[in-house]
Amino acid sequence: MPEITYLEAINAALKEEMRRDPNVFILGEDVGIFGGCFGVTQGLYDEFGPERVLDTPISETAIIGASVGAAAAGLRPVPEIMFMDFMGVCLDEIFNQAAKMRYMFGGRAKIPITVRTACGAGLGAAAQHSQSLEAWFAHIPGLKVVMPSTPADAKGLLVSSIRDDNPVIFIEHKMLYGVSGTVPEGEYTIPLGKADIKREGSDATVVATAMMVHKALAAAETLAEEGIEIEVIDPRCLQPLDKDTILQSVEKTGRLVIVQEAVKFGGFGGEIAAMVVEEGFDLLDAPIKRIGAPFAPVPFATNLENVYLPGEEDIIEAVKSVV
Amino acid sequence: MTLSKERLLELYKKMVTIRQFEENAAELFANGEIPGFVHLYIGEEATAVGVMANLEAGDYIASTHRGHGHLIARGGDVKLMYAELFGRKTGYCKGKGGSMHIADMSLGFLGANGIVGAGLPLAAGAAFACKYRGDNGVAVCFFGDGASNRGTLHEALNLASIWKLPAIFVCENNMYGISMRQEHHQNIKDVADRASAYGIPGISVDGNDLFAVYEAAEEAVKRARQGDGPTLIECKTYRWRGHFEGDPTVYRTDEELEAWKKKDPIKRVKKRLLDMGVFTEEEDMAIWEEVKKEIQEGIEFAKNSPLPDEADLLEDVYCD
Numbered sequence: 001m002p003e004i005t006y007l008e009a010i011n012a013a014l015k016e017e018m019r020r021d022p023n024v025f026i027l028g029e030d031v032g033i034f035g036g037c038f039g040v041t042q043g044l045y046d047e048f049g050p051e052r053v054l055d056t057p058i059s060e061t062a063i064i065g066a067s068v069g070a071a072a073a074g075l076r077p078v079p080e081i082m083f084m085d086f087m088g089v090c091l092d093e094i095f096n097q098a099a100k101m102r103y104m105f106g107g108r109a110k111i112p113i114t115v116r117t118a119c120g121a122g123l124g125a126a127a128q129h130s131q132s133l134e135a136w137f138a139h140i141p142g143l144k145v146v147m148p149s150t151p152a153d154a155k156g157l158l159v160s161s162i163r164d165d166n167p168v169i170f171i172e173h174k175m176l177y178g179v180s181g182t183v184p185e186g187e188y189t190i191p192l193g194k195a196d197i198k199r200e201g202s203d204a205t206v207v208a209t210a211m212m213v214h215k216a217l218a219a220a221e222t223l224a225e226e227g228i229e230i231e232v233i234d235p236r237c238l239q240p241l242d243k244d245t246i247l248q249s250v251e252k253t254g255r256l257v258i259v260q261e262a263v264k265f266g267g268f269g270g271e272i273a274a275m276v277v278e279e280g281f282d283l284l285d286a287p288i289k290r291i292g293a294p295f296a297p298v299p300f301a302t303n304l305e306n307v308y309l310p311g312e313e314d315i316i317e318a319v320k321s322v323v
Numbered sequence: 324m325t326l327s328k329e330r331l332l333e334l335y336k337k338m339v340t341i342r343q344f345e346e347n348a349a350e351l352f353a354n355g356e357i358p359g360f361v362h363l364y365i366g367e368e369a370t371a372v373g374v375m376a377n378l379e380a381g382d383y384i385a386s387t388h389r390g391h392g393h394l395i396a397r398g399g400d401v402k403l404m405y406a407e408l409f410g411r412k413t414g415y416c417k418g419k420g421g422s423m424h425i426a427d428m429s430l431g432f433l434g435a436n437g438i439v440g441a442g443l444p445l446a447a448g449a450a451f452a453c454k455y456r457g458d459n460g461v462a463v464c465f466f467g468d469g470a471s472n473r474g475t476l477h478e479a480l481n482l483a484s485i486w487k488l489p490a491i492f493v494c495e496n497n498m499y500g501i502s503m504r505q506e507h508h509q510n511i512k513d514v515a516d517r518a519s520a521y522g523i524p525g526i527s528v529d530g531n532d533l534f535a536v537y538e539a540a541e542e543a544v545k546r547a548r549q550g551d552g553p554t555l556i557e558c559k560t561y562r563w564r565g566h567f568e569g570d571p572t573v574y575r576t577d578e579e580l581e582a583w584k585k586k587d588p589i590k591r592v593k594k595r596l597l598d599m600g601v602f603t604e605e606e607d608m609a610i611w612e613e614v615k616k617e618i619q620e621g622i623e624f625a626k627n628s629p630l631p632d633e634a635d636l637l638e639d640v641y642c643d
Binding site for chain 1: 385394405414415416417418419420424426428431433434436437438441442444445446447448449450451452453456462474475478479481482485487531638639640641642
């Protein structure tokens with residue numbers, strides 16, 4: 001298997017799905033000749049032309065609204081919202097239109113759209129270009145929420161998202177675009193709603209998403225040197241959530257640490273914690289620990305941003321406090 | 324305009340159907356038989372019917388919270404509509420949508436919509452799908468004067484204009500955005516003026532004149548199918564009822580309402596059809612009777628239909 005980057009894996013998934021299905025098309029800001037703000041759609045315009053790789057005006061409402069209308073009319077749009085922070089501009093189209101049309105219409109519509117967007121801090125992009133807002137979307141019935149951490153997951157999950165008949169919010173972490181990993185060539189899918197055990201361990205379960213998976217794996221190396229073996233679970237999809245894999249791991253370890261880059265208060269980690277308490281309280285041998293960003297916007301200055309972001313040390317400390 | 328006698332009678336009957344559907348809905352709501360919110364289309368019948376008369380199978384429609392008239396004009400089934408209003412399992416949405424969310428995908432009817440102005444980009448997207456497939460279809464979006472102040476109007480019309488989408492944006496200017504008169508909610512008299520901002524044609528017509536609406540839509544649909552892009556049509560009209568049933572309408576006068584009732588779109592078509600010799604007074608009465616029967620059958624169907632199964636509460640949140 002060749003080693004490619006997260007960005008190249010996403011690009012490959014888009015290319016392969018567009019070759020396979022003529023109803024798949026891409027639209028968004030600067031996704032054409034420019035190749036996307038982060039370069040994810042590079043080369044697609046050359047291969048598929050302006051009919052299937054459409055530059056839009058800076059109009060997030062129109063990008064998603066038109067995608068929903070085109071999906072209702074039988075196409076499979078893959079719109080790009082350049083930064084997840086811009087989702088507020090098109091939220092009605094996502095949560096009142098795309099998410100609800102099937103249910104409101106008694107199951108007589110399907111809205112197969114995959115909204116790709118970039119989340120995450122670490123670039124010094126400050127408060128309006130760095131957020132992780134996955135919890136907003138996981139809260140809305142009708143949406144699926146996917147958040148890959150590795151190149152292989154990015155490819156397999158994006159292909160599955162595009163083929164899924166439901167609206168999917170596909171969240172890419174912008175600091176992962178350059179991360180490399182082995183990725184199967186050609187047809188490769190990962191079912192939505194299946195967590196992945198990124199590292200096996202028996203002393204504590206660490207559930208982490210996106211960039212935090214990598215921080216957790218780094219923490220695992222350090223902890224292993226001290227004889228503490230953590231099991232790192234990446235849910236990969238927040239909706240649907242693979243509860244079983246998490247509960248089975250907690251059954252094995254008796255301890256749970258949840259790590260998210262998003263603001264901790266009201267975040268998705270709280271949902272995982274609540275789920276484990278409700279469905280697996282007896283499995284726990286220690287209190288659950290949650291790690292997330294403080295209740296503040298993402299700061300600009302590099303030193304502040306570093307302090308703001310949950311890191312390897314936070315995970316090590318939390319794990320040690322429960323084992 | 325080249326409407327045959329049969330076609331004229333068909334359009335007239337649709338207007339009468341909308342009127343009677345809505346009058347009965349008002350009564351049923353007042354009697355407490357229909358839950359939720361109901362926004363009625365009485366007084367605006369010429370707009371829906373005049374526009375829809377130009378559409379074909381394969382075309383798309385994005386409707387509004389005041390959507391009953393649009394669906395009837397498109398050929399919707401009043402039985403399924405009433406059943407939905409009553410919250411029955413047999414309704415268009417299996418009782419999960421209600422008045423504000425009735426859709427009929429088989430008719431390209433992408434739904435009424437509870438969010439004012441939300442249909443505009445949806446219609447642009449459906450028009451894009453038609454263009455993408457090259458199937459010669461068009462998409463129509465209905466929206467009100469109130470919705471014309473939403474950002475969705477700007478983004479949708481801008482996108483439709485640069486992509487030359489086969490879309491027809493139909494503003495039903497009924498003079499009020501809920502309680503706010505047009506002169507208070509925007510600094511222009513004609514919503515159609517906004518078309519110039521997108522370099523597309525904008526036309527303002529008497530929305531209570533079936534023939535004026537028909538001709539404006541005919542031209543717009545022709546332009547769209549030829550690949551010449553979108554058109555904004557403003558139909559000046561008036562809703563006889565409040566914004567919603569139960570609205571005390573303290574924001575308007577009885578005199579204004581009475582003046583608009585004199586411009587009843589149905590009476591105007593009737594006079595024209597009588598003058599043209601398309602039908603007689605007796606034949607007109609027969610149409611009203613026939614519609615009355617269909618409406619009563621629809622209401623009976625709804626009342627006799629089962630409630631949704633509670634076991635189906637979680638069905639259709641997702642596609643399998």
